Amino acid sequence: MKYTPQDFKSDQEVKWCPGCGDYPILAAVQRAFPEICETLGYTKERFVFVSGIGCASRFPYYMDTYGFHGIHGRAAAIATGVKVANPTLTVWQISGDGDALAIGGNHFIHAIRRNIDINILLHNNQIYGLTKGQYSPTSKLGKVTKTSPFGTVEHPFNPGELVLGARGTFFARSLDVDMKLTSEIMLASARHDGTAVTEILQNCVIFNDGTHAGITGKAVREERTIVLRHGEPMIFGINRDKGLILDGLQLKVVRIGEKGITEKDILVHNAQETNPGIHMMLVNMQAPDYPVALGVIRAVSDKTYDDNVRDQVLAVQATATIKNVDDLLHSGTTWEN
Amino acid sequence: MPHKIVDIKDVVIRFSGDSGDGMQLTGALFTDAAALLGNEFSTFPDFPAEIRAPQDTIAGVSGFQIHIGSGDVHTPGDLCDVLVAMNPAALRANACRTKPTATIIVDSDAFEEKRIARAGFTTGDPVKELKLEDRTVIYAPVTSLTKESLKDSGLDAKAVVRSKNMFALGICFYLFNRPLQTTFNYFERKFAKRPELIAANKKVLQDGFNYAGNIQAIQNTYNVKPAKYAKGTYRNINGNQATAWGFIAASEKSGRPLFCGSYPITPATSILEELAARKDLGVKTLQCEDEIAGICTAIGAAFAGNLAITTTSGPGLSLKSEALGLAVITELPLVVVDVQRSGPSTGIPTKTEQTDLWQALYGRNGECPMMIMAPHSPSHCFDAAFWAAKLAMEHMMPVMLLSEGFIGNGSEPWRIPQMKDYPAIVPPLVAGDDAPYFPFRRDEKRLARRWALPGMPGLMHRIGGLEKDNDGHVSSDPLVHERMVRERAAKVARVAEFIPPLKVIGEQEGDVLLVGWGGTFGHLYSALKELQPGKKRVGLAHFDYIHPLPKNTANVFKKFKTILVCELNNGQFASYLRNQHQEFCYHQYNKVQGQPFMVAEIVDAVMKVKN
Numbered sequence: 001m002k003y004t005p006q007d008f009k010s011d012q013e014v015k016w017c018p019g020c021g022d023y024p025i026l027a028a029v030q031r032a033f034p035e036i037c038e039t040l041g042y043t044k045e046r047f048v049f050v051s052g053i054g055c056a057s058r059f060p061y062y063m064d065t066y067g068f069h070g071i072h073g074r075a076a077a078i079a080t081g082v083k084v085a086n087p088t089l090t091v092w093q094i095s096g097d098g099d100a101l102a103i104g105g106n107h108f109i110h111a112i113r114r115n116i117d118i119n120i121l122l123h124n125n126q127i128y129g130l131t132k133g134q135y136s137p138t139s140k141l142g143k144v145t146k147t148s149p150f151g152t153v154e155h156p157f158n159p160g161e162l163v164l165g166a167r168g169t170f171f172a173r174s175l176d177v178d179m180k181l182t183s184e185i186m187l188a189s190a191r192h193d194g195t196a197v198t199e200i201l202q203n204c205v206i207f208n209d210g211t212h213a214g215i216t217g218k219a220v221r222e223e224r225t226i227v228l229r230h231g232e233p234m235i236f237g238i239n240r241d242k243g244l245i246l247d248g249l250q251l252k253v254v255r256i257g258e259k260g261i262t263e264k265d266i267l268v269h270n271a272q273e274t275n276p277g278i279h280m281m282l283v284n285m286q287a288p289d290y291p292v293a294l295g296v297i298r299a300v301s302d303k304t305y306d307d308n309v310r311d312q313v314l315a316v317q318a319t320a321t322i323k324n325v326d327d328l329l330h331s332g333t334t335w336e337n
Numbered sequence: 338m339p340h341k342i343v344d345i346k347d348v349v350i351r352f353s354g355d356s357g358d359g360m361q362l363t364g365a366l367f368t369d370a371a372a373l374l375g376n377e378f379s380t381f382p383d384f385p386a387e388i389r390a391p392q393d394t395i396a397g398v399s400g401f402q403i404h405i406g407s408g409d410v411h412t413p414g415d416l417c418d419v420l421v422a423m424n425p426a427a428l429r430a431n432a433c434r435t436k437p438t439a440t441i442i443v444d445s446d447a448f449e450e451k452r453i454a455r456a457g458f459t460t461g462d463p464v465k466e467l468k469l470e471d472r473t474v475i476y477a478p479v480t481s482l483t484k485e486s487l488k489d490s491g492l493d494a495k496a497v498v499r500s501k502n503m504f505a506l507g508i509c510f511y512l513f514n515r516p517l518q519t520t521f522n523y524f525e526r527k528f529a530k531r532p533e534l535i536a537a538n539k540k541v542l543q544d545g546f547n548y549a550g551n552i553q554a555i556q557n558t559y560n561v562k563p564a565k566y567a568k569g570t571y572r573n574i575n576g577n578q579a580t581a582w583g584f585i586a587a588s589e590k591s592g593r594p595l596f597c598g599s600y601p602i603t604p605a606t607s608i609l610e611e612l613a614a615r616k617d618l619g620v621k622t623l624q625c626e627d628e629i630a631g632i633c634t635a636i637g638a639a640f641a642g643n644l645a646i647t648t649t650s651g652p653g654l655s656l657k658s659e660a661l662g663l664a665v666i667t668e669l670p671l672v673v674v675d676v677q678r679s680g681p682s683t684g685i686p687t688k689t690e691q692t693d694l695w696q697a698l699y700g701r702n703g704e705c706p707m708m709i710m711a712p713h714s715p716s717h718c719f720d721a722a723f724w725a726a727k728l729a730m731e732h733m734m735p736v737m738l739l740s741e742g743f744i745g746n747g748s749e750p751w752r753i754p755q756m757k758d759y760p761a762i763v764p765p766l767v768a769g770d771d772a773p774y775f776p777f778r779r780d781e782k783r784l785a786r787r788w789a790l791p792g793m794p795g796l797m798h799r800i801g802g803l804e805k806d807n808d809g810h811v812s813s814d815p816l817v818h819e820r821m822v823r824e825r826a827a828k829v830a831r832v833a834e835f836i837p838p839l840k841v842i843g844e845q846e847g848d849v850l851l852v853g854w855g856g857t858f859g860h861l862y863s864a865l866k867e868l869q870p871g872k873k874r875v876g877l878a879h880f881d882y883i884h885p886l887p888k889n890t891a892n893v894f895k896k897f898k899t900i901l902v903c904e905l906n907n908g909q910f911a912s913y914l915r916n917q918h919q920e921f922c923y924h925q926y927n928k929v930q931g932q933p934f935m936v937a938e939i940v941d942a943v944m945k946v947k948n
Contacts, residue, residue, distance in 0.1 A: 044797070045792055045793060045794045045796070045797060046792055048640075048641070048791045050637070051801075060799050061811065064797055066791035066792075066797055066798065066799070068667075068800060069799065069800070069801025069802060069803060070801060071659055074660065077598075077630035077637070078637035079637060080623070081596065081623070081633065081634030081635060081638040081639075081640075082638065082640060083641075084596065084621055084623060084634070085594065085621070085641035086643075086790075086791065088792060089792055107626065107630055107633075110630070312616055320616075320617030323617075325586045325618070325756050326755060326756050328615070328618065329572070333369065333373070333573070334570050334571060335373050335375070335570070335571050336570055337375060337566035337568060337569060337570075337571055
């Protein structure tokens with residue numbers, strides 16, 4: 001069956017603020033899903049969108065798929081239950097930075113550790129929007145908000161670092177404004193077996209406007225971000241004249257054509273490398289010394305939790321003598337009266 | 338002198354020692370032997386929270402009480418006829434649990450000066466200090482005789498000393514004329530790959546048995562005849578195992594796969610363990626990162642169409658409160674098992690109580706009524722779990738099952754039922770061609786919504802924690818909200834039409850109606866038996882269904898002059914009854930000691946009622 005983006009739009013009125021970064025993300029997802037279905041042979045009834053609480057978490061209401069709007073922080077746990085209960089479903093979790101990394105931090109890291117086959121879209125606007133402007137676990141140190149009138153005194157999480165630290169098999173990053181890249185990553189995420197986390201740097205037009213402007217602005221984006229693609233050299237810049245090399249144990253930005261550097265010297269991105277060393281350096285790149293890494297940074301294959309659960313059940317059942325409840329009740333020591 | 342065999346109707350034995358002395362196993366093996374001899378029995382494992390508390394201290398004493406009889410065994414017994422005390426601390430901790438006529442068997446090797454002092458005795462003579470001189474005390478050098486028995490076994494010193502519990506068990510087997518074969522069979526199964534352990538354990542057990550036959554201290558031995566059971570195949574079962582199996586049975590009857598999301602917590606953990614072992618029947622268990630994930634994975638699994646359960650105890654239930662509300666508002670089938678323990682907070686984690694009733698009834702935000710059930714004995718946990726699952730699925734709602742540590746860990750013989758005798762479970766699943774689907778439209782009979790499973794074409798819908806109208810659209814309309822609140826409450830209330838009426842045991846009308854719920858049934862029933870026939874006309878109404886109450890509750894209550902509500906808390910059920918049926922006056926008998934009732938306490942409470 002051939003779908004169009006329209007097929008994934010529900011009849012519900014979208015109620016985000018005008019100009020919210022969630023709009024282009026929703027559009028990118030609705031644009032990506034027909035391609036996902038076509039490429040992977042899916043029909044749309046297999047999709048389940050699960051969310052927690054927050055602006056981003058209203059997402060499931062806007063998708064014409066199965067949807068579950070949960071409670072704050074628990075989206076990963078609910079999504080895990082859906083997937084283990086019925087592994088033939090394709091599960092997408094939508095969470096904001098507060099939902100996934102503050103109140104839901106525990107479920108987030110454990111879902112990743114288990115490598116449960118779900119896709120997590122992490123809308124990172126570095127602020128609490130729905131409660132009207134308090135700092136989040138990704139707010140920059142010193143950020144002034146309603147609950148940090150003198151600036152925060154705590155260090156933010158880098159979501160990618162957290163994913164790799166929890167032994168994640170897939171991490172990607174995109175920008176709300178780059179719908180093409182987001183759609184491309186959605187397909188990669190759908191293809192990946194295991195927990196696939198995509199961080200989307202998202203603007204909150206009301207409470208944190210422009211927080212990502214330093215890298216997302218049209219004028220600076222080419223210079224301050226690098227889109228990584230597996231097997232391709234790590235080149236960026238408006239003139240595609242900058243690249244990354246390994247200098248000792250550090251990444252280093254170099255200019256192609258200067259100091260004898262040619263394209264051959266530039267690192268080639270290997271998303272499938274199991275050793276997370278380079279991936280960790282890539283997710284940690286920050287301005288002004290480095291471009292912010294976008295695209296699929298890590299995608300390594302490993303057995304998923306839901307596959308392991310299924311395999312264990314099948315293996316035990318193959319040799320089991322207990323086939324039904326009557327057998328079970330009569331197992332072990334019994335006696336006649 | 339040949340000993341005399343005396344027939345007795347029943348006997349209560351308590352094995353006690355350090356928490357590393359193997360008393361739980363000793364008790365379990367005595368239970369198995371009693372079961373195969375056809376005795377009725379009821380067990381009460383009573384152990385500390387610490388795995389290995391400091392040796393020879395009161396805090397480290399672990400006990401296992403078993404009541405065996407040829408009939409009418411409904412509790413593990415108030416006081417014991419035989420106490421086995423492996424050290425001075427065990428004697429001190431359990432002296433108050435012995436009958437004046439009791440026989441006490443002590444490991445005399447353990448009664449050294451230092452160890453006596455560690456148990457808190459101030460003199461060198463614990464028996465005198467505890468005023469136990471009237472009891473028959475048998476001083477058996479269990480440790481040294483075990484060492485002697487196993488000196489050629491090749492086992493290391495530690496393993497040898499660890500076998501002393503089997504020597505003590507041998508003594509008890511002699512005292513009650515039990516054959517050793519059942520226990521020998523256990524050794525052969527347990528140590529199939531360690532023949533040296535089979536031989537050693539058999540030898541110690543036999544030597545303990547022989548030792549008891551050779552000493553003059555034991556003049557009489559006792560025989561407890563088999564009980565008159567209804568014909569059938571029986572097994573021993575504890576409450577947590579029965580709970581797990583009841584859910585598996587409901588899964589088989591409904592065709593819905595069983596999913597359990599849970600986090601280990603005393604005394605509920607063994608339900609998760611039992612389910613985790615049942616991959617052969619396709620059970621999926623997820624040991625989660627926390628209690629909240631336990632219930633939230635279960636809610637996800639329910640949305641996806643599984644029979645979803647989560648298991649916990651009091652503090653864990655507190656953590657699940659918010660998600661319970663989510664299950665109520667999404668109207669998904671879910672069973673939450675709370676094996677209650679002593680609280681508040683961590684309380685006394687291994688001790689039993691009925692103190693979570695208010696939490697179950699009222700512990701959520703918003704108007705959030707939930708169905709609540711309570712099993713009344715270890716084997717009844719099977720039926721209670723089955724019915725909780727059936728009602729949850731057929732009425733599309735979460736159900737709370739309030740079990741207790743006492744029945745969760747306790748065991749009794751169970752006549753194995755046949756699954757063909759259990760009713761079908763028919764959840765209101767939506768067929769694929771039923772579109773359009775409106776998630777919160779209800780059937781008239783049960784007021785249940787229908788269950789549309791993700792993966793089916795044409796039924797795409799979205800539910801969640803936000804209030805919705807019957808068509809499934811998010812709504813903050815004041816009148817829609819009020820209507821949905823009332824519909825959800827009416828749905829729970831409607832269950833009263835589908836549950837059995839309250840039964841009265843004993844007098845159907847009269848002076849005192851004993852009222853109880855949950856795991857106290859055995860004690861209340863035994864008290865009733867003791868009180869009948871008597872001056873007072875006494876009946877017993879025991880509630881398996883707490884919310885909603887059976888429809889005939891008021892009709893039962895009005896036939897008695899006095900209603901005496903007995904529970905292991907400060908009066909939570911009595912308070913609930915006052916709220917539900919205000920026309921009656923409720924008397925209370927309460928105990929909050931982390932221990933089950935004693936039958937004598939209930940009898941006494943009834944006698945004190947002034948009619």
